Amino acid sequence: MSTQQTLAPADPAAGAREPHARRWDGRGGGFLVKLVLMALVNAFGVSVLWAAYAQESWAIFGASLVLLVVADWVYFSKRVLPMKYILPGLVFLLVFQLFSMGYTAYVALTNYGTGHNTTKEQAVDALLIQAERRVEDSPSYPLTVVQRGDELGFAIVDEGDVRVGSAEEPLADAGDASLDGERVTAVPGWEVVPYTTLISDPALQERVVDLRVPVSDDADDGSIRTREGSTGQVYSSALEHDEAADTLTNTETGAVYRATDGGRYVSDDGEALPVGWRVHVGLENFTRAFSDDTYSGPLLRITVWTFAFAIATVATSFLLGLVLALVFNDTRLRGRRVMRTLFILPYAFPAFLSALLWRGMLNANPDYGIVNQLFFLGTRIAWLDDPLLAKLAVIGVNLWLSFPYWFLVCTGALQSLPEDVMEAARIDGAGRWRTFQSITMPLLLVSTTPLLISSFAFNFNNFTLVYMLTGGGPRFTDTSATLGHTDILISMIYQLSGVAGGRADYGLASALSIIVFLIIGTISALAFRRTRKLEEVL
Numbered sequence: 001m002s003t004q005q006t007l008a009p010a011d012p013a014a015g016a017r018e019p020h021a022r023r024w025d026g027r028g029g030g031f032l033v034k035l036v037l038m039a040l041v042n043a044f045g046v047s048v049l050w051a052a053y054a055q056e057s058w059a060i061f062g063a064s065l066v067l068l069v070v071a072d073w074v075y076f077s078k079r080v081l082p083m084k085y086i087l088p089g090l091v092f093l094l095v096f097q098l099f100s101m102g103y104t105a106y107v108a109l110t111n112y113g114t115g116h117n118t119t120k121e122q123a124v125d126a127l128l129i130q131a132e133r134r135v136e137d138s139p140s141y142p143l144t145v146v147q148r149g150d151e152l153g154f155a156i157v158d159e160g161d162v163r164v165g166s167a168e169e170p171l172a173d174a175g176d177a178s179l180d181g182e183r184v185t186a187v188p189g190w191e192v193v194p195y196t197t198l199i200s201d202p203a204l205q206e207r208v209v210d211l212r213v214p215v216s217d218d219a220d221d222g223s224i225r226t227r228e229g230s231t232g233q234v235y236s237s238a239l240e241h242d243e244a245a246d247t248l249t250n251t252e253t254g255a256v257y258r259a260t261d262g263g264r265y266v267s268d269d270g271e272a273l274p275v276g277w278r279v280h281v282g283l284e285n286f287t288r289a290f291s292d293d294t295y296s297g298p299l300l301r302i303t304v305w306t307f308a309f310a311i312a313t314v315a316t317s318f319l320l321g322l323v324l325a326l327v328f329n330d331t332r333l334r335g336r337r338v339m340r341t342l343f344i345l346p347y348a349f350p351a352f353l354s355a356l357l358w359r360g361m362l363n364a365n366p367d368y369g370i371v372n373q374l375f376f377l378g379t380r381i382a383w384l385d386d387p388l389l390a391k392l393a394v395i396g397v398n399l400w401l402s403f404p405y406w407f408l409v410c411t412g413a414l415q416s417l418p419e420d421v422m423e424a425a426r427i428d429g430a431g432r433w434r435t436f437q438s439i440t441m442p443l444l445l446v447s448t449t450p451l452l453i454s455s456f457a458f459n460f461n462n463f464t465l466v467y468m469l470t471g472g473g474p475r476f477t478d479t480s481a482t483l484g485h486t487d488i489l490i491s492m493i494y495q496l497s498g499v500a501g502g503r504a505d506y507g508l509a510s511a512l513s514i515i516v517f518l519i520i521g522t523i524s525a526l527a528f529r530r531t532r533k534l535e536e537v538l
Helices: 002-007 014-024 029-054 058-075 081-108 120-130 195-199 202-210 284-291 293-328 336-348 351-361 370-375 387-415 419-427 432-460 463-469 489-497 506-537
Strands: 132-134 141-148 151-158 161-166 178-180 183-186 223-225 231-237 239-242 247-250 256-259 265-267
Touching (some): 058 081, 081 506, 120 132, 141 183, 151 183, 195 202, 284 506, 293 387, 293 489, 351 370, 351 387, 351 463, 419 432, 432 506
Antiparallel strands (some): 132 231, 151 161, 256 265
């Protein structure tokens, strides 16, 4: 009896925990699976660390190193079992949400954009290259493209001698190179690229044209460049860089360009060189959005229209969906299922395709605009060219796209209302309007208000409809910015980002993105607070 008591487990749950513990303490096959998975995670982490180190992205390097160390500690430790399940979600939240928000905030505090998308060193190199001119009376050298691994170089024939070099190594004697007339056929340590291979590979041609091989260790001697891959000439930059004084001097005009806090080289008479670099500008983008005449006027009008569009869309689509749900919720109505299916059809079509179809149907040309042809006797009504009509068209098309969603939501909400409450109202003598006003509508709002808030946030950023239907037009005539009367804040941000072409201003676009985020967040927080009060009352 005593032996049985000694062998009996002190904790009845110990036997249930043992298999799980065995998986994590190395005595089960689960440990091998974990070891393989963590090896893959560490390999990926090391590759990220190496890439961040190579590009000197120290913030990403530090964050990646911390995440990798934490992952190894969590999954090889026996003391933090809950974290083994929570950590993947936290990592995805950090990478895909917090990092994106943090990077947007960082860009908003810089002048990042067209003309300011590189480091200062890269900008100087680009300016020196742009100012390159062929040295007067410089000879043309027979040239052969050579390759060493991924590195390209030039081999030239200079008075019977072969010299070879690359972007990192100035021209030097090639020693035992082989010649066929004036053409290099072999260079020790290099592989000759046949001319037929060069002319048949556009990507290789682009690399060769961009290649510059220094003539010597002295940068003033210029570099060899080629336009067609068979001859090379000496080019020299008209700009001289004085690193100590941080200036660029044009040797032809004598103009001196000095580095400024705005990330450009500017001369004393105000002339700026075309290439700049990224710098920290603080809150300048936020103040510029409200003070620069190019953006402040359009920003105010676009903000007002964005609110009007979102509110009108949510209100009209909700009311139409509610009315149809009330009508088709009546059991006495025949063919309810067929009609419900027909009303849902617009919701089944892709939004971008529907917007494109409506764009064609609203065309002012009677040969294409079926709306004008069928409903307005072929009258040329410029729905998308007039500011007011274009806004009405956007709201109308969005109503057609949105009401089926609210029809479904309200139908489900109506069918879930407690029947005993409705029956009690009828017994107390409440009419249909009184029942709807005092019971049906409040109960509907409890379940639909969160969806109304999310619908407002969605339409506040409904880029697809605006871009596909009107493209933001018609354009404003009182500003040089490519913005229009039906642009909303998100499409304005898209235009400023330069994705659609033109000059990009990522800093200003990021600043406006943060403003939109704050607007949506504030409205959502206030609306959800009101929703909780409504639930408490009911």
